[in-house]
Amino acid sequence: MKYDTALLHGNFEGDTNTGATLIPIYQSSAFGQKTAEEIEKIFHNKAPGYAYSRISNPTVASFESRITYLENGLASVAVSSGMAAISVALLNILGAGDEIISKASVFGGTLDFFKDIEKLGIKVHIVEDITKDELEGLVNSKTKAVFAETIGNPKLDVTDIKAAADLIHSYGLPFILDNTTATTYILRGIDLGADIIINSSSKYINGSSNSISGIITDSGNFKWTEEKYPVMGEYLKLGKFAFTAKLRNDTFRNFGCCLSPMNAYFNSLGLETLGLRMDRHCKNALALAEALENKAGIREVNYPMLKSSPYYTKANDILGGKGGGILTLRLYTKERAFAFINSLKYAVNITNIGDTKTLVIHPSSTIYAHSSEAEQAKAGVYDDLIRVSVGIEDIRDLTEDFLSALEYVNEKLPF
Ligand SMILES: *Cc1c(COP(=O)(O)O)cnc(C)c1O
Secondary structure, three states, rough: OHHHHHHHOOOOOOOOOOOOOOOOOOOOEOOOOOOOOHHHHHHHOOOOOOOOOOOOHHHHHHHHHHHHHOOOOOOOEOOOHHHHHHHHHHHHHOOOOOOOEEEEOOOOOHHHHHHHHHHHOOOOEEEOOHHHHHHHOOOOEEEEEEEEEEEEEOOOOOHHHHHHHHHHHHOOOOEEOOOOOOOHHHHHHHHHHHOEEEEEOOOOOOOOOOOOOOOEEEEEOOOOOOOOOOHHHHHHHHHHHHHHHHHHHHHHHHOOEEHHHHHHHHHHHHHHHHHHHHHHHHHHHHHHHHHHOOOOOOOOEOOOOOOOOOOOHHHHHHHHOOOEEEEEEEOOHHHHHHHHHHHOOOOOEOOOOOOOOOOOOOOOHOOOOOHHHHHHHOOOOOOOEEEEEOOOOHHHHHHHHHHHHHHHHHHHHHH
């Protein structure tokens, strides 16, 4: 199946009971069984079926299996947010005294979460990139995983997934990849060697910003061992199913971060047009970046597919020429950045990405408010920078909107 066909038909046949083309919303907390024996079997994973929606639910399960197909994974667990996906995926394999390594350019909320787990005795080492030089001095017997994003948000640096995976595997470690900003439209992390894929499905997968959610997809390829991952306990004997089985029956279930059936339904609906939308997001973002580049009053336009981007070659090779839907602009001062945001007509000033509508934000005063200036700089955040999540509007309207905002700011606040 080609990609756009897989979005509609991959692991999905509609509702086989009624012929409905979409999955019904099983808005039910619990599922009764005829006999005590049946419910016992379900509780022990000895029979298929549903017991309680904190553990699994048919509408959520349908969304999970569609994502598993698209990611080419073994299994997925959908959760209540992208942050829940990151936190339970990591806590599924970590214990006090363990260490992980993460790229600096990760999402602000992820950096905040790293501070939380430091308090639980888990050390997080931050690196600029996943290279031998960077990892060499850091990896030790306590290191349990390496974390990165495909396209850093908002640094927009590109991770060479295959090279990173090969390197991480050479240390016997799993590669956990947050692919939210790229999505399977741009690349499939598992095919390139990533072991666990994280998506904040609140973003492009959902597409219309109507539900917060996340999903974790396990490739089943990483060999978890008793020696290195004692916290995985009895699940280790399940081999390639160990990670997902522990997540489903233990970490995810007990942290209670389940996804509501309604939100899973909205995600499945959004998923069907992901290819169409991403195509437009990428084209609009490149066109807008080109229209703004080298204009007076703009210090810098960052977009991976701009020839001036330090990540252009990687974006061409690794992202197949598709730069994603996010760009950033630097406008010389915070005052100019604020005035620019305030004078945009269509772009909504909001903390989100991946909507059909164009969204802007000043990351330094919002998403990265809890990070120091040095941490912000490492993540590519400066006080004159605005992040634009380019929507699917007609590009002529977007270009006109951004150029008039620039003209207004240049007049009012000369740089
Ligand atoms: C938004 C985002 C998250 C967090 O997702 P939520 O659904 O908001 O919890 C994680 N990673 C990336 C790259 C994101 O953009």
